Amino acid sequence: MDTIDLATGVPDIDSPQSAAAAAVEAISRGDTRYVGAAGIAPLREAISRSLRERGLAYDPSQIMVAAGAKLSVFCVLSALIKPGSNVVVPVPHYGGYRGHVEQLGGRLVGLTTTPDTGYKVTGAQLRDALDDETSVVLLNSPANPSGAVYTAEELAALADVVLNHSSAIVLSDEIYSRFVYDGLAAHSIGSLGPEILARTITIDGVSKAYGMTGWRVGYAAGPKAVIDVARRVHASLCNCASSISQWAALGALTGTPQNHHDVRRHQQLRDLSNAVVERWRGIRTVKPSGAIYQLIELVPEELGIAPGDGRSFFETWASRARVSIAHNGRFGDPVFGRLTFSVPRPELEEGLGRLSAALEELADTNQLSFGKGTMR
The missing domain is CATH 3.40.640.10 (Type I PLP-dependent aspartate aminotransferase-like (Major domain))
Incomplete structure (x- = not known):
């Protein structure tokens, strides 16, 4: 896969x-x-x-x-x-x-x-x-x-x-x-x-x-x-x-026509992304008013992780889902990650579905050792 x-x-x-x-x-x-x-x-x-x-x-x-x-x-x-x-x-x-x-x-x-x-x-x-x-x-x-x-x-x-x-x-x-x-x-x-x-x-x-x-x-x-x-x-x-x-x-x-970037299509992709992400357990987000990204903010206490272990969580989550997410603390705090919704719709739907399933597994089993970033 x-x-x-x-x-x-x-x-x-x-x-x-x-x-x-x-x-x-x-x-x-x-x-x-x-x-x-x-x-x-x-x-x-x-x-x-x-x-x-x-x-x-x-x-x-x-x-x-x-x-x-x-x-x-x-x-x-x-x-x-x-x-x-x-x-x-x-x-x-x-x-x-x-x-x-x-x-x-x-x-x-x-x-x-x-x-x-x-x-x-x-x-x-x-x-x-x-x-x-x-x-x-x-x-x-x-x-x-x-x-x-x-x-x-x-x-x-x-x-x-x-x-x-x-x-x-x-x-x-x-x-x-x-x-x-x-x-x-x-x-x-x-x-x-x-x-x-x-x-x-x-x-x-x-x-x-x-x-x-x-x-x-x-x-x-x-x-x-x-x-x-x-x-x-x-x-x-x-x-x-x-x-x-x-x-x-x-x-x-x-x-170039002013609508070359097709804002209508991007708004539809934004709506799809936001509708999925806002339902995720242990995640905060706000519907993006602009740009091409959906912010993912981890809520450590809801995910059962330490505040500084966001990077380990993102790495494990993305690996399980086989979906690349931007994170690594690059956005000012390890609790922040980002996904791009400006991709073909079938790809976005599949990626969001994988992430949803992997997050549910992690939330249900709580079997990660985030301090070491490994499974136990």
């Missing part, structure tokens, strides 16, 4: 034909050389237009194209933090953030969120966490792994705290901005006024909305002084994002 992969953050979307055609044209023209760390001008202009549609007024000179949104985040953090700097982020959070911050000598300060707030941090929480060492407030909406989507009012409350109680920069990771459900909107914190825009770096890319994860094109937009430093970091690491991929990204942004 093959293992079903519900761990990988790759949306079940094909790259658009407009992107592939643009890439082929670029190769035919011979546009295959270095293009500079900022990115090709036509792409930065298209990104600027796209961001203005979301209420974000960034000039092309304020935009850096990088080899993926993940690298964009790293380059921006390199420009903003120094050894000892604090980066405040809600928990659960995307697994890559901690590694970035720690590689740069910073300290990641996690703010615990709960199902009661939809796994969203509040203004009061943020204010209590800010201090003189806080360089960055890192937000992700729609969020990986929780699917949380902040309302404009919630973002305004956070912006007010940042502006009035710190000198921090907001790093707003909006890579899942196209994946929003139930008629909601994905708001950008930088769109709430010129003051917060001047203190915000917006991260996005073509990987998720256009099914182009392997093309590796992301971007950062923000105050020019920060972007200029981030560009130099990017140049030192890889010179530039692939020229061919950048032309493909331009083709995606300018020649």
